[in-house]
Amino acid sequence: MSQTWNQHVVKKENKALVLETIKEKAPISRASIAQVTGLNKGTVSSLVSELIDEKLTNESGTGESSGGRRPVMLLLNETAGYTISIDLGVKSILGVLTDLRGNILHEKRTLFNNNNVEEVLHLLYKLIDELGVAAPDSEYGIVGIGVGVPGGVVTTEGEILLAPNLGWKKVPLSQLLSEKYQVPITVENEANAGAYGEKVYGVGQLSSELVYASVGIGIGVGLILDGKLYRGLRGFSGELGHMTIEKDGAVCRCGNKGCWELYASEQALLKQAEKNGYVNATVEEIVIAANNGEANAINMLAQLGDYLGGVGITNIIHIFNPEQVVMGNTLQSAEKFIMPAIEKRIENNAIGFNKNDVQLNMSKLKKHSTVMGMAAFTIESFYITRGNERVTIS
Amino acid sequence: MSQTWNQHVVKKENKALVLETIKEKAPISRASIAQVTGLNKGTVSSLVSELIDEKLTNESGTGESSGGRRPVMLLLNETAGYTISIDLGVKSILGVLTDLRGNILHEKRTLFNNNNVEEVLHLLYKLIDELGVAAPDSEYGIVGIGVGVPGGVVTTEGEILLAPNLGWKKVPLSQLLSEKYQVPITVENEANAGAYGEKVYGVGQLSSELVYASVGIGIGVGLILDGKLYRGLRGFSGELGHMTIEKDGAVCRCGNKGCWELYASEQALLKQAEKNGYVNATVEEIVIAANNGEANAINMLAQLGDYLGGVGITNIIHIFNPEQVVMGNTLQSAEKFIMPAIEKRIENNAIGFNKNDVQLNMSKLKKHSTVMGMAAFTIESFYITRGNERVTIS
DNA sequence: TTCCCTTTGTTTATTCACTAGACAAACTTT
DNA sequence: AAAGTTTGTCTAGTGAATAAACAAAGGGAA
Incomplete structure (x- = not known):
């Protein structure tokens, strides 16, 4: 059954709204909060005084007058915990x-x-x-x-x-x-x-429909749908690394065939590198080789970009119609070499409407996502x- | 900015809650509504009398006594519009x-x-x-x-x-x-x-994470996530018919390669039928042929099931970790011949946790979804x- | 039947949170 | 200095929910 609504809920929600407003627009005065939220000045005053009692917000000095009494500016007390x-x-x-x-x-x-x-x-x-x-x-x-x-x-x-x-x-x-x-x-x-890190603090702050692809040893995907993290029934959504992109492809350790991460991950890159004579190499070493102009390394990275963009990310764009696709984790270091391939593939393969809606970015927080x-x-x-x-x- | 909360909102939400309760549990008394929702008896009485004024609910006769005064039962006035x-x-x-x-x-x-x-x-x-x-x-x-x-x-x-x-x-x-x-x-x-039809009136009434695959001439997918229809940024989510399942596959009219619906749709079946000598056949005719024991027809339908279950639906299960996958539209008539193949493929190909969570069904509403x-x-x-x-x- | 206990639904008094508007303080402009 | 503005607080009033009393309508046992 759904929740019942009463005045306690109203107060709790309004208080959260005031705190959220302070968090986003600090420094801000009580009068501005009232105007922004639509709440009454008196209501804001009373809620703010409770928030100050709880040490969640602080009064800093007064701000600039706009032709009348100077406002008292409020700050989020970010060091409360x-x-x-x-x-x-x-x-x-x-x-x-x-x-x-x-x-x-x-x-x-x-x-x-x-x-x-x-x-x-x-x-x-x-x-x-x-x-x-x-x-x-x-x-x-x-x-x-x-x-x-x-x-x-x-x-x-x-x-x-x-x-x-x-x-x-x-x-x-x-x-x-x-x-x-x-x-x-x-x-x-x-x-x-x-995904949530990029949404709240990173490159996705303005998007509410965001797909984050973590490309490392395998591929994991985090989904922000409707502004919230989507977990699926029991938290196992986003196993897109094990999405089949080649129906009669190689068998994956998951039991399925032709999984995306067999073609487009650190694992896939290193396996390819082995074949091309880069024995026991790391991703960093291959990127350095590419930077030195070694054709083999450049080609391997471009092919990785092809598999990432031309198949997996294109599929993501078709499935979710997202606002933004963000890529992160270890493969970010190869950005320079894989991004052009990814962008070209999406340009060629994705359906017009979905393609035009989407913005493609590398993670902003990098190792900190x-x-x-x-x-x-x-x-x-x-x-x-x-x-x-x-x-x-x- | 978020919504502000006041007593009007409280009343509106509580009234909706009471109406919802009547809708789900009719016939039900005012006292029972109070108990189920947690609202006060007086509150329920007052809200119900407004709902009766608005002709949204009706009093039917009295119900059975449980040792005291007989309850007045309330019904949803389903013929109000x-x-x-x-x-x-x-x-x-x-x-x-x-x-x-x-x-x-x-x-x-x-x-x-x-x-x-x-x-x-x-x-x-x-x-x-x-x-x-x-x-x-x-x-x-x-x-x-x-x-x-x-x-x-x-x-x-x-x-x-x-x-x-x-x-x-x-x-x-x-x-x-x-x-x-x-x-x-x-x-x-x-x-x-x-998808929403099956969720509200069909086989998905108990699921809040449901994927509906409409398999007809092409494949379209509707997503119920967190109990609500998910549309993506601009309503173009669910283009799973154009998910690549064969990375170097045939070119689709959408411009992409190896799209799912090239292998697993009415279109795909009829093309295959043409090759096998069923000229200008319809899905119904092929199903009839299969019912008559024609090996060719049975094999074509089984292969269709393979492509549906072994690739596309397995991908869906990995992507969303859904509670339920429902299949509908024209291919439903072939249920008998394709379901075993689909089920077998999912059993073999899907990852354990996601597989165990999911329930696979044909549409209950059929042509009415x-x-x-x-x-x-x-x-x-x-x-x-x-x-x-x-x-x-x- | 009668009396007592239950259950249902309404009524009344109270509480609580928000709003409107008055007001004081503090500042700018003329 | 006087007048007008802006900020923030305070007070009275409103609306919706709750708790509790109460009336109505039943059942069960002596």
């Missing part, structure tokens, strides 16, 4: 400490070779502890920990993590962190987090749950 | 007259050979007029006309229809109908409407806009 946000990769862990506006205060990357669960968890705990110590004193302290992971998070049966690329199955990461740290924990797929997405999740849920507490208390 | 809902196909127009619960009172199909815009519009107007005459007298009369069309509806620049399969481009259908009939008009893609979807749109918007009028008046 901090988030710890993690990108758990297959070779390294990236952790950042952010304030409530998503400013990064502290950052650390830890490399590892041993994928063993206990080993990696130990490093993860160490990293979290270090970031926690780095947090300044504040009203709310650490408001949550978010971890982006290279795999699926099953939300039934209590958030269990499955990460084949890490060799992990059924790790109850969320539960483990909840027990160790008494703060809200969010665990989310790396591509989903990346995932951590910033996790920070956004944590911050958003902090503001929402604080609102709910207030309602039930009053 | 009627919708005219149309499925504009490439060879025929199907029109129905429905009441506010979606019961079909009158139905007519008109065939045509000449795709000329004026010609078809003339037939459409005639059909609408006939259905309008058939509507009984009622409080609100015809509350809206909805037309499902075989093409895209561009919502910018005032709802222009593009229907390549009809040979139409840039027909302002919505505007034409608005001028001729002074009631709310909805024009929507046939697959989108079919699209018209019922249009009826659902019209009815829903009637109830919503009536609510808004009330708010601005009071």
Whole structure:
């Protein structure tokens, strides 16, 4: 059944609206908030005074007069609390400490070779502890920990993590962190987090229909539909890496045939490189070779762009009619060599209307897409749950 | 900017909630509504009396006592108004007259050979007029006309229809109908409407993540995500018929290569049939041949199922992690021969988690999926806009 | 039958959040 | 200095929901 509506809900929503307005347009006066939101001046005054009591916003000095009494400017109190946000990769862990506006205060990357669960968890705990110590004193302290992971998070049966690329199955990461740290924990797929990061802090801030393709060892896709992250029934949407693009193609480890990521990923590139005599090369080395003008390297990257743009991304454009497609993760370093191929393929292959609507970009946050997405999740849920507490208390 | 919240909104939402409850659980008493929704008995009483004044609900007689005073049962007044809902196909127009619960009172199909815009519009107007005459007298009369069309509806620049399969481009259908009939008009893609029809009245009533594949001359897909129809940025989502499934495949008329609908549609089947000596055959004839045990026909249908299930629908399952995939339109007549192939392919090719979540069904409404979807749109918007009028008046 | 208990639906008093408008403070312009 | 503006607070009033009392209409047992 749907929710019932009463005055408590009205107040909660209006308060959230005022806070959101301050967040977006700070510094801003009470009078301007009233005008922008359509709320009455008195209502805004009363809600703002509660927000100040809760330390969520601050009065800074007075602003410029526009012919009358000077306005008192309000600021978001972005140092009322901090988030710890993690990108758990297959070779390294990236952790950042952010304030409530998503400013990064502290950052650390830890490399590892041993994928063993206990080993990696130990490093993860160490990293979290270090970031926690780095947090300044504040009203709310650490408001949550978010971890982006290279795999699926099953939300039934209590958030269990499955990460084949890490060799992990059924790790109850969320539960483990909840027990160790008494703060809200969010665990989310790396591509989903990346999509949200680009939407909130990156190149997608103006788009509400955005597809983020994380092209790394495999391909993961995060979907922002109608301004919100779309997870599917149980969080397994976006397995576009395992979309068939060659119906009788090679067999993938997923059991399907002709999967996109067999043709257009780091894995695919390195396999091709092996054939062309680049033994045990890395993506960076191939990009350097291309920069040095080696035809083989340039061609390999262009072909990768063909497979990315001409098939997978064209399909994405047809399926979702998105406003924006953002590409991120490790293949971003080859931008210079793959983008022209991608753009050309989309120009040639995509249907007119869908093609004209879409804007294609490389990630703006680069290595930070995932951590910033996790920070956004944590911050958003902090503001929402604080609102709910207030309602039930009053 | 977001919406501001006040008591008017609260009342409007609660009234909608009460009406929704009556719609779903009729016959139901005021006391039960209060218990189900969590609203106060007095509140429910007052809202119900307004709904009765507006003729949207009725008191029927008293129900059975459960040890005290007998309850007065409330019913939805489904004959307070009627919708005219149309499925504009490439060879025929199907029109129905429905009441506010979606019961079909009158139905007519008109065939045509000449795709000329004026010609078809003339037939459409005639059909609408006939259905309008058939509507009984009622409080609100015809509350809206909805037309499902075989093409895209561009919502910018005032709802222009593009229907390549009809040979139409840039027909302002919505505007034409608005001028001729002074009631709310909805024009929507046939697959989108079919998806909503199955969600509201068909086999998808319990699912909120549903993908509807309309397999006819081409393939169109309607997406129900998070319980709502997903249209993409400008209404062009769901062009999955033009998803590449063979990267170096045949060129499609859309300009892309290896599109799904080249392998798995009526068009594809008939082309194959031609090769196998079934000259100028129809789908029905091939199904009859299969029923008569002709191996060629059986094999062609099985192969069609392979392409449907093993590639396209498997991709859908990986992309969306849906709760349900529903197939409809003309190919439904071949259900018996294609379903086993589809199911087998999905079993073999789809990734475990996504596969286990999904349920595969043929359309329940069959030829009526699209018209019922249009009826659902019209009815829903009637109830919503009536609510808004009330708010601005009071 | 009669009396008591239940259940339903209405009525009344109260609460709560928002709005309109008055007002004071602080500033600019003439 | 006087007049007009803008900001922010305060007060009275309104509308919608809730809680609780109450009336109406039933059932069940002695």
